[in-house]
Amino acid sequence: MAANKPGDISESTFLTVAEVATMMRVSKMTVYRLVHSGELPAVRVGRSFRVREEDANEYLKNSFYNAG
Numbered sequence: 001m002a003a004n005k006p007g008d009i010s011e012s013t014f015l016t017v018a019e020v021a022t023m024m025r026v027s028k029m030t031v032y033r034l035v036h037s038g039e040l041p042a043v044r045v046g047r048s049f050r051v052r053e054e055d056a057n058e059y060l061k062n063s064f065y066n067a068g
Contacts, residue, residue, distance in 0.1 A: 014043070014050035023056060034059070 017035070021028045034040035035049055040059050042049040 013053040017049055020051050020056050
């Protein structure tokens, strides 16, 4: 059995734009804007996009800020 190499995505879970929008509690259009601006990495599959679950979680983690 081969060990996973850095950058190996064979074990990744991919989410649809709708699933990411539900997870983040935003609209699908907001997710599309994040993808098109490059803020949220995505893979194009045909005419749709897929986002790795860990990338969505990382985006959310990095978006936290102290509000007082």
